[in-house]
Amino acid sequence: xxxxxxxxxxxxxxxxxxxxxxxxxxxxxxxxxxxxxxxxxxxxxxxxxxxxxxxxxxxxxxxxxxxxxxxxxxxxxxxxxxxxxxxxxxxxxxxxxxxxxxxxxxxxxxxxxxxxxxxxxxxxxxxxxxxxxxxxxxxxxxxxxxxxxxxxxxxxxxxxx
Numbered sequence: 001x002x003x004x005x006x007x008x009x010x011x012x013x014x015x016x017x018x019x020x021x022x023x024x025x026x027x028x029x030x031x032x033x034x035x036x037x038x039x040x041x042x043x044x045x046x047x048x049x050x051x052x053x054x055x056x057x058x059x060x061x062x063x064x065x066x067x068x069x070x071x072x073x074x075x076x077x078x079x080x081x082x083x084x085x086x087x088x089x090x091x092x093x094x095x096x097x098x099x100x101x102x103x104x105x106x107x108x109x110x111x112x113x114x115x116x117x118x119x120x121x122x123x124x125x126x127x128x129x130x131x132x133x134x135x136x137x138x139x140x141x142x143x144x145x146x147x148x149x150x151x152x153x154x155x156x157x158x159x160x161x
Contacts, residue, residue, distance in 0.1 A: 002028025005067060007067035008058065010079030013072040014107050019049035022058045029065075076108045080117070081159060084152045088138055091149070098124065113155075120148050 003011075003025040011021065011045070020060060026043035028147045038060035062069075080101045087097035102121035105114035122135035124144050135141040 002031075004080050004082060005062075006075075006078045008062075009067075009070060009075045010104070011073035012058070013052050014056075014104075018051050018055040018058055019084060020047070022054050023049075025058075026061060034065060036123075038064050045053055047133075072108065073111055073113075075112060076111055077159070080104050080114055081156065083156055084117075088149070088152050088156060091145075094145060094148060094152075095124065116151055117155075120144075124148070 002023045005025070008022060008025050011018070023042060023045050026039045029039055030043050030109040038057050042054070044060050045057070059127060072079045083097040083100050084144070087094040098121050101114055101117040105111050105118040108114070110118065123133035123139045126133045126135055127139065127141050127144055131141065133144065136144075136147065
């Protein structure tokens with residue numbers, strides 16, 4: 001599956017290396033009918049990648065497609081939302097999504113609106129390691145999945161994505 005535009009904006013906001021994921025994103029957009037000169041050039045790039053060259057092409061492609069820059073917090077929030085929606089629809093992905101969103105929270109200086117997911121990830125680790133959720137006292141081994149699911153539901157219902 002090709003990276004989404006939300007993922008690309010999130011990676012850009014967090015100053016992540018721009019390489020294969022940007023190329024795969026461009027290929028995916030071209031396959032679905034998007035068209036721009038910068039997108040076509042980006043889709044044709046091959047390793048080894050120069051981050052600055054690929055990032056420049058990515059930025060030109062975003063501009064040509066009319067995709068506006070968003071704030072760092074918004075880009076990270078939307079990327080988290082993408083993973084949390086998937087976790088909501090695919091409960092087996094819940095633990096992975098929780099870890100991913102926790103990492104996003106950390107990488108964006110403990111982003112406030114993602115902080116509960118960081119705490120819940122730590123609580124789940126606590127439960128796995130010692131049987132007590134020091135980071136979320138109400139959670140138990142039997143309830144942690146339901147607690148996380150309720151927090152995901154609240155997060156998704158509070159925001160328009």
